[in-house]
Amino acid sequence: MTVPTITLTAPVGDAGAPLLVLGPSLGTSTILWEDVIPALAVDHRVLAWDLPGHGASPAATEAFTVDELADGVAAAVADLGPFGYAGVSLGGAVGLTLGLRHPSLVRRAAIIASGAQLGESQGWHDRAAQVRAQSTSSLITASAQRWFAPESIARRPELSGRLLHALQDADDESYALCCEALAGYDIRGELGRIGMPVLAAWGTFDRVAPEEKSAEIARGVQSGTVVEIQDAAHLPPAEAPEATAAVLRDFFKEA
Template sequence: MTVPSLTLTSLGGAADAPLVVLGSSLGTSSILWEDVAPALAADYRVLAWDLPGHGASPAASDSFSVADLADAVADTVGEPFLYAGVSLGGAVGLTLALRHPSLVRRAAIVASGAQLGEPSGWHERAAQIRAQSTSSVIVGSAQRWFAPDSIAQRPELSGRLLHALQDADDESYALCCEALAAYDVRPSLGEIRMPVLAVWGQFDAVAPEAKSVEIASGVASGSIVEIADAAHLPPAEQPVATAAALLDFFQEA
């Protein structure tokens, strides 16, 4: 296992403002957050990181774990921050809270869980990507990612997100799948002491309400919020509601 290289992208805010770090989901990039970032940037300095081989981050060739991703974020940011992450980005958020509690002031875990999917399913997807590329999962991803009306309501951004999936490095995507296959922090949730907000989308079949309840009830100080009319990508589907939930949570700090 190796700690991968990650790239940070500035999404606005004053240089002397408190820092918010945003993590994206498997197959997407920091564009997932671009309609939420302006609301956050009014009060915070906003940075987003991309997964290996996604967006601006370099491709990976060696295997890594979710813990390695968390260490990479901590090393790259290097100062205390508020955090929000979607799906795999949310898994990294919980792992950051466990491994780097001195850096993470508060963590919002969006459309994610303390464990996600079945290991066999992740290994099967990794093999599919290596054989057929990320293009082979575009249709299935669109069905998982978006609520019934999301694509029709936001066609331009939805299309860009699906293009980001197509553009993701195949091996890096496969390695992310294998990291998720081994990810399970359920036994350690009680060790997380900072406030945690668990956010789920009303139509999310990947990380439904039960995943957020498990997080919020497992950590020392947890709360939950539902985003209506969203599935697995609330920041893209419902940016106003997502930004409001995050601002309410961060401003309690």
Template sequence: MTQPPVAFTPPIGVDGAPLLVLGPSLGTSTILWEDVVPALAAHYRVTAWDLPGHGGAKPATEPFTVGEVADAVAAGIGEFDGPALYAGVSFGGAVGLELLLRHPGLVSGAATVCSSPRFGDPANWTDRAAQVRTQGTGSLIVGAAQRWFAPGSIERRPVLAGRLLHSLRDADDASYALCCEALAQYDVTARLGEIEVPVLAVFGEHDEVSPEAHASTIAAGVRDGRTARIDGASHLAPAEFPDEVARALLDFFGGAR
């Protein structure tokens, strides 16, 4: 099987500094992180990547697992000078945990942002995959807006919120469905204790997809874990409160290097 297609942005930031890799949530793209990047790029070389069929990545043509996406990301990291630091949102956070499990030594510190060791009932993901295959990702926009953004977030940041919802609409339907089916199979809860590098589990105050309990499970399960709360945020904390997310990551990675 060929690796699922992902696409990296060119690194920006401080020459010779540690590489910091940023991962997306399902249905978004690298624009999720664009207001956080300037603060991070003042200290690191920063790159972000897109899921199959999202943003700049080619569509997927066959099924894959979250672990296999992590393998593709690991191959991309290998093109840069490593090891890397890593932060990912939701699906991207799941990829981060799989990176730590499947590629020990490649990542020296990781943050899961609004993410989980398991994303609920697998049937919900297979149902969503079926919906997208018949109705397209546009059928998800209303529900996504409700899950992604806390009350008032869209009104505070209407342009970015609109661009993120457009990224969902523009995602390749088949690739999105395959991502859903990958999440249906994903569960690393029992393996968290194998992760030795420092892990920060960031959660949004209003996030119902990956609530505080999920962040606490990650932090308690790994050997060196902690949590951080983003007040007022829901599931897309880097878009809703970029300054606060940047501060949490800089505080954490300053100790993880």
């Protein structure tokens, strides 16, 4: 196991504003957040990060855990000081793990379309094997069905297409290693140790991380709230950027 190298985008927003770090969903890249960042940058200095082998981050060659992925994010951002955090799916799992492993760095966290445990372990191992044998291209149809609410692709066809291309362009081995990290991820018994304020947000049509996953987070942490993002499934920042930005601005302005 090893701590992966994480690449950050250049910060957007006033250099003196509070820092806000944005995390991705598996198979996507920082483009997931591009329609939300301008609204968030009104009040914050905003940057985003890519998973190993996705977007601008280098490919991974060794296995890693979600703990180690969180350590990689912490190492990449540590010199910039404490920050607010928002992450989607695997990026949300990283946010919760940052709260456990690096509580002095994270002021508050929005955990979007995610959970303290996600999917079935064998399912993640099966997906990793599929990608190693057939590449991430073999996931396009199933991912489109998981990611998007019924009208999302028609409402935002260009961005939806770019996200699916990001999946196709992801490094196969890195994607498989992310799947295996998720296979071993389960912090349900540790939620009570997370002391930072946590917002758990879920998309109305999300079947990967439905309402009960967000409710479990909000109940388990020391200071948690839950909110629904309508007209979205598993990628609310891309599907419903205005609603997602409004939810996040309300949450982070309380810091």
